[in-house]
Amino acid sequence: MRLNADFTQRASVHFDQTDWVPSPAVGVERKMLDRIGDEVARATSIVRFAPGSAFSAHTHDGGEEYLVLDGVFQDELGDFPKGTYVRNPPTSSHTPATEPGVTILVKLHQFDPNDRTVVRKSMDGAGIVPLHQDAHEYVRIENWAPGASVSIDAPGGIEVFVLDGSFVEDTEEFATWSWLRLPPGSQLLTTAGVAGARVWIKSGHLLGMI
Known part of the structure; x- marks a missing residue:
């Protein structure tokens, strides 16, 4: 799949003008913003987990970066509520899940291969x-x-x-x-x-x- 894959061009996606697409995991849907590849892809997506849903354990060979937009994202490392910014570098692994439900903006396979910086912080603040x-x-x-x-x-x-x-x-x-x-x-x-x-x-x- 190739979506907004020409990086020499301006691209835009409006949340209220795009449909949710089911993922391979039950209860997990996404709105794709850009993508190069199929299930293992360089991708930017809005992902919605229904309450009680989970994704199977996996390793992020190319890293993962996400913002918690609503609800609470959960994995072995803890609970990440709305307003949290997380970077999981290449070679990191986890089993994402949520009890209350969650919506995130996530970017996959977009890290420098040698990056090992972990970030978990609040996005709150002025300016x-x-x-x-x-x-x-x-x-x-x-x-x-x-x-x-x-x-x-x-x-x-x-x-x-x-x-x-x-x-x-x-x-x-x-x-x-x-x-x-x-x-x-x-x-x-x-x-x-x-x-x-x-x-x-x-x-x-x-x-x-x-």
Whole structure:
């Protein structure tokens, strides 16, 4: 499968305009944002676990990065409630599950093979909240005031995911849980909505994809 797989092009997906697709695990569905591959894939997805559901134990050869959007994500390492950011590096393994149900944004097989950095932290905070930074990427939360004009140079590309509120980019409105990706060499130019916007941003990581 190839979905939004041309990283030289702008790509966007709106949460309320896409359908849930069943996964191989009972009670686990996903909305695919970008994907190269089948079940083992370089992928960015919104994944929803029904209460009491689980995925079989597996190893993340290419790493796993996720944001807990709603509910509680659970595995052998603990409980991760809404507002948690997690990076499980290559060679890590776990058995994901949830008793109350959970929705996450997850990115798979997108780590540097030598990365062994584990991150587990809250995304709460005002202004800019750094989550992770290395030679390849910068991951953070940004809080934009109502009506704010935002300009971000993105020589290495950029992804923006709306956690709360909304923004407009190139006449296109992005509401909660919608996603935008711009290629390397871009400039992100946005205007926050009337309620402002709280967004997750990853930048600098797309240079190797073109």
